[in-house]
Amino acid sequence: MNPAHKLRIYSLQAIFAVYIYILFKIILFKFGSINFGFLWQQLQHSSENIAASAQRGNFIPLVTLLNTFDHPTTHTLVNFTGNIALFIPFGMFLVILYPQGTGGGSFSGVLIRSLGLSAMLECAQAVLYIGTFDVDDLILNTFGGLLGYMLLRPFVRAYSSRKGSSVTKK
Template sequence: MKQKKEKQIRTVGKILFIVYILFLVYFLLFSDWYGRTGPAGEYRYNLILFTEIRRFMEYRQTLGIFAVFTNLAGNILVFIPFGFFMPMASKYKSLGGTLVYSFGVSLCVEVFQLVMRVGCFDVDDLLLNTLGGVLGHGLYILCRYIRRRHFAGKGE
């Protein structure tokens, strides 16, 4: 019974992970709402850690709360599901694996943005996205702990 339940959870996790990845690809690379209206005329990039984070904090009054939230918290929030669903959908459940894969996917997105000139390659985004993946993994661990405590001794 326990193996069957684990397999069902993994199947649901895989489906949700695929749906999330499709959403992520669309939202980060093609969404008009996020400013992906077409290629820019030049390559845009930031290779100095904390430059954009500092800029958004310093000019938060001028840029507005929505722009600051979208850039800072949004980059974290968009990767929380990645960190949550990845261990649920795969055999690899370690924090280290989630950290590496979160960074790797974020790096792929940033490189794609640079090469296609949609958005900006930003090392701050790498940091924030990876942090989001790690927070999502923490949420996965918490939910797994609660589920196991709740169902302990109930025949699962």
């Protein structure tokens, strides 16, 4: 592998790591500072937090989504579009970072990874009591990841067929 190609791969991985950091900061900390002391304190009370989170969370698919369209407010529309938009880059990064044939950048790979990351973030919100678990967020986040896949995949295929390789594999 030539040095320029290695640099491109490492640069993409670094940008992906920054994206994941920003994603966590937005979803878990709502743009606030990351306070590990606060998280530790929340974790120590997690058994109480889970019970409270379960009472205020949404575990029934499409309830929040239908409410968003029945009674749209600025908050619900920002939440709706934000949940999709935040995961579009995730799907794109998976397409770029996983070479063809490895499965990670495939439709099912993006689906599983988007759903898994979203579930992890939603569960963290519930356990740490720093947000509300909403199954509809899982749906929207996963859709966002798949949308990123669908937006970028045709370009990666065209690039790969033109160059005879994937974006990151040489």
